Structures are given as C-alpha cells and as structure tokens.
Amino acid sequence: MKIRLSPLAGPALLAASALLAVSGLALLAARTLHSSAAVPPPASAPLAAAPPPTVQAAPMAPAARAEMVCSFSNADAVASQVQGADGGQSVVVGDRTYWLFGDTLFLPASGKQIEPNSIAWSSGDAPGRCPKLRYHARDGVAVPFIPKDGSLTVWPAGAFPVDAHSFDVYTVYVYGSGPYAYWIGEVGLARVDTASMRVETLSRRLWDASSGFEDQVIGAQPVDSAGGYLHVILQTQGGDHLLARVRPADVADARAYAYWDGAGWSPRPAAAVPIWPHARTTDPLARIASYDDGGSIAYNAYLRKYVAVVNDGIGKIAARVADRLEGPWSAPADWIDCSGHRAAGGPRLLQPVPASATRDGRRPRPLPHLHAHGRIRRGGISHRAGAAGRGAGPGALSAGAVIRRRGAWTARS
Numbered sequence: 001m002k003i004r005l006s007p008l009a010g011p012a013l014l015a016a017s018a019l020l021a022v023s024g025l026a027l028l029a030a031r032t033l034h035s036s037a038a039v040p041p042p043a044s045a046p047l048a049a050a051p052p053p054t055v056q057a058a059p060m061a062p063a064a065r066a067e068m069v070c071s072f073s074n075a076d077a078v079a080s081q082v083q084g085a086d087g088g089q090s091v092v093v094g095d096r097t098y099w100l101f102g103d104t105l106f107l108p109a110s111g112k113q114i115e116p117n118s119i120a121w122s123s124g125d126a127p128g129r130c131p132k133l134r135y136h137a138r139d140g141v142a143v144p145f146i147p148k149d150g151s152l153t154v155w156p157a158g159a160f161p162v163d164a165h166s167f168d169v170y171t172v173y174v175y176g177s178g179p180y181a182y183w184i185g186e187v188g189l190a191r192v193d194t195a196s197m198r199v200e201t202l203s204r205r206l207w208d209a210s211s212g213f214e215d216q217v218i219g220a221q222p223v224d225s226a227g228g229y230l231h232v233i234l235q236t237q238g239g240d241h242l243l244a245r246v247r248p249a250d251v252a253d254a255r256a257y258a259y260w261d262g263a264g265w266s267p268r269p270a271a272a273v274p275i276w277p278h279a280r281t282t283d284p285l286a287r288i289a290s291y292d293d294g295g296s297i298a299y300n301a302y303l304r305k306y307v308a309v310v311n312d313g314i315g316k317i318a319a320r321v322a323d324r325l326e327g328p329w330s331a332p333a334d335w336i337d338c339s340g341h342r343a344a345g346g347p348r349l350l351q352p353v354p355a356s357a358t359r360d361g362r363r364p365r366p367l368p369h370l371h372a373h374g375r376i377r378r379g380g381i382s383h384r385a386g387a388a389g390r391g392a393g394p395g396a397l398s399a400g401a402v403i404r405r406r407g408a409w410t411a412r413s
Helices: 075-079 284-289
Strands: 017-021 026-031 065-071 082-093 096-106 118-123 153-163 166-176 182-193 198-208 217-226 229-236 241-246 258-260 296-300 305-311 316-322 333-337 370-373 382-385 401-405 408-412
Touching (some): 166 198, 166 217, 182 217, 217 296
Parallel strands (some): 017 382
Antiparallel strands (some): 017 026, 026 065, 096 118, 153 166, 229 241, 241 258, 296 305, 305 316, 316 333, 401 408
C-alpha cells in the first residue's frame, strides 16, 4: 500500500529522504518539490563531520510530500515471529544498517507475548525501496539484544558506529509495573559487537533524575562527529531538546560531557538550554496541541543543513532546518498531517491500546509517538513512530498500525 500526501510548495531541494514509522511498521518516503530535476545527495558516512557553516538567521524549512514505501509488518517480521515493535533507530556499521527496536510483540506461535527490545539488519538499502530485514533470532524467534539488568524493560535509544563491526547505543532503563505505570530511571551506554551480538555495558547510569538538568534526560541521539567531538541531542521529560558534546574516547564518562548554554559550552548540566523553544503547559489539552516527543536530527549533505524531523502537535510530522546544531532553527514545516485525513476517510496512522472500549476491542487514537532518527542510509533521513512513554505524552505498547480507510479499522501487523 502506498500513501501519497498532497504536494506542498517549497523552495528547498531534498531528493530522497526516508521517513520510517515503526509503531505502524511503515516506511515512508519524503521529497520536496522543485521545477528542475533533483540531484541525488552525495554519499556520506554516518556521523560524518559537517562543514562549519556561517552563523545566520534561521532558514526556511523545506516543504515535502510523503508516500508509504512499505510495511515492516511483513514476511521479514513473520519469519521471526514478530507481530510489531516500537522504536526504530538505525545505524550504519560496515555495509549493514542495523535497526534497533524497543518493545516487541510476538505472534502466538512464538510462545511468548513481548520482549523489551529486538534488532534486525539489512544491506543494499536504497531510497524508495523496502529494506530486507533479518532479525537477531534463536530457533526462528527474535530475541532481545540488550539485557534488562534488573529494570522492567530497557529500550535502545540513539546509536553511533565505533568501527567496522561494532556500535555504541544509549540505553533507556524503565521501571514500574506495567504499560501505563512506569517511569524512566536512567540513560546508560552499551557497546554491541555485530559479529557475535554480544553487548558490553559501558555505563549503567550516565544521566538520571539527580544529574542536575532542569528536567530529567530520558533519551539521547548522536548526530555527528565534528571538530573531534561527538554531538548528542538529549531529550528531556518535559519535551525539550538539549545539545551535548563529548570526546569519543570519553563517551561513557558523564563528567566529560559539555552542554550548549546558548553562548558556549558548559560542563554544568543546569546550564543547558533548549536548542529551539518548546511550549510548556500543565493543561492536558494544551499539552496535546504542543506535543513534541522526540526529534531526530541529521546533517543532510544535499541541503547542506541539519534537518530535524519532529512532532508539530499530536497529529503532524514536521521538519526544522538549521546551519548549525546550536541554531538558530527554523520554525517547523509540516510534512505529514494525519489529522486532516479523518474527515475525508483517507489513510490515518493510529496506535492500538489495550482493549477497553470498541466493537473490535481496540480504542483507536492518534499516534502520539512520532520520532525521527538520523540516517537509515548515507545521506538519508528516517522517521519513526513509537518509543512509548519516552516523552511527555502517554505511552502504549503497539502491535502495528491501525489504518482508518473507508470507515473501517484494519490492523496492519
């Protein structure tokens, strides 16, 4: 199935970016419009150093249209008994792209219901083509790759390559008693050897509620390595995005990180300021309207700008651009508007929640957990949905997208 949204006028050039929605297990492609033929972006290694641009006023974000490329709830998943998963971070290591999933639901034949995480890999990826996923599995059933280590569950956050056969991944440890009664305890760091799939814990606790930030850090996404530093976006419980940097050799030492304070780099977590403004409110309805859960940033060599794929409220996926990670960042330009399709009866990605209220045992609602992550392939941008509970909004375990079409709810899992 392919979904195409109405074209938006825009001056920017973006040849072949990709948007990934993993809670709905759907791969989407986004392209901006231009009168001349688009030139493919030049190949660049993941986390490649970006050229130092000049400081200037906030640019205008590109407008785009999007179409569904494929569903990840396909034969690849069924082959490993996977019904659905959230998360969907990705990292290129050697000639493979590794896909990192959070909560993973299984088909009945697997003999189990849920695992805290899973991992798959693909190779030969190309824009507009569905990756062929091969899951890390035992006896034909996908298995977790990061141990819970005493927590309720553990989710993989952002990852970055170390060498041709390993990568480091920030780990989010979650505590509580169930899908709606939980909290994030700390963010750590682990190293994955892709040859053996062995995982070494480098730091069990990099940041937690006592680290000194105005709001607790609940996620981390590496963006690039420039000037001898790894730059990392930190997401807070309140929905802000902070910028940190660290020497790669010291990545497992929380004391080695410095934080952007609006004018320079400070070793004090309390000095960190958001890289773009985020509305704060205690009113539940107002929080939905200003929803900003996650935000994936990558340097796009084609645009020669950093691109952040974010939420613009609860029903839209938008993009911001900037010449520097520190900003200034553009206002968000909407790329996908899920809310407008309901009245028209068109496709709309939703998230199922535990049975409580409808004729089919599922209460459909707008999918709030739309994140993005760096590059699924060199020069591309991926967007994912999922990561239940990693932001200010409510969390839920997802078993695949629910698409409303012609008045019927159909589970894609």
